[in-house]
Amino acid sequence: MTRAYSMDVQKTLKHSCRFRGVGLHSGLHATLVLEPAGEHHGIRFVRGDLAGATPVPATIDHVADTRLFTSIACGAWRVDTVEHLLAAFCGCGIDNVEVVVHGPEVPILDGSAWPFVEAFDAVGVAELGAKRRYYRLRTSLSVRRGDSYVTATPSRGSTWACTIQFDHPLIGTRHREVGLESFRDTVARARTFGVVDDVKAMRKRGLARGGSLENALVMGEGGWLNPWMVRYEDEPVRHKLLDMMGDTMLLGARLEARIEAFRPGHALTRSLIRELAAGG
Ligand SMILES: [Zn+2]
Known part of the structure; x- marks a missing residue:
């Protein structure tokens, strides 16, 4: 179903809405509260x-230097693994929220x-009076980093394209694209x-202390260890697009561009956002 x-x-x-659960990396339980916020918040x-x-704003200036996930940090505190929540804000068109995390x-x-x-x-989602801020290229x-790259190209609307290449034959080389209208599906x-x-190795x-077969797909030598959890035959490349959408939100404005990535990771996507935030 698509909402217009x-x-x-x-x-x-x-x-407001509230979630409780374990953190993927820390293994610690936390409560997350999302509070409505006014325009330009x-x-x-x-x-x-x-x-x-x-x-602190969820912008590139407040990102900690973590490689396998994205963290917002300010002085002595840090909140890890913010990317899937940011992707949901991106894909659902939500601009203003106070995110309160009772845990790391x-x-x-x-x-x-x-x-x-x-x-x-x-x-429900409420419209506010102010116009949204767009960042247009x-x-x-x-x-680039080694073989990997992420490119942003001027475009009407926002699209993300990703190619992954894994040594594991059952993941292999995959390509997929997504726009805001196809985020949900x-x-x-x-x-x-x-x-x-x-x-x-992560353990x-x-x-990955909170990672389990109930919250992550794990690929073994012969296939997924938890095939009952698989939602798409090419789920890894779709998830990489989700991560890219989340990291794009760190610009602090909507990026209107085509973002194309080859073997991306969080750090690489954030490098692109950092350069854009610095004026390209
Ligand atoms: Zn992810």
Whole structure:
């Protein structure tokens, strides 16, 4: 089902909504509260469990240097794994929300952005009076790291295109594209995934502690370890698009561009956003 919201004016949630669950990397339980906010507020994060924590905008200036996920940080506090929530704000056209996290990490829930989308539908989306701010490109911009690249090209509307290339034959090389109108049907339900050896390596580094076969697809030698959780035959490339959409929100304005990526990761997409924020 697709909802037609006017994309020209700023939006917020009609009511607050609340989630509770485990963090993918920390393994710690946290409560997440999304509060409606007025025009030009933007998406702001704050730790609700730390006295005196000041809210900060979810923009590239407030991102911690984490490689496998995206974190918002301010001084002594940090909130990890914000990308799927940001992707839900991006895809559902929500501009202004106060995000209060009582814990160090946004709950991973079912590994996708879908629980957020369902909650937004349940509480409703309110249009505000102010026009939305768009960031429009004049020229293309590209960032590279090794074989990987992400390019933003001037375009009417916003589209994301991604090619992944995994050594694992059952993931392999895949390409897919998504626009705002196809967010719900194409990528919102695509879950977090990993290859079993990478997951083991992450665990050794103290990551993926909250990861389980209930919230992430795990690829073993012969196939998915939890095939009952698979929603799409090419779910990994769809999830990468979800991550890209989330990281794009760190610009602090809607990016109207075609964003094309080859073997992207969070750090690479954020490099592009950092360059755009600095004036391209
Ligand atoms: Zn992700």
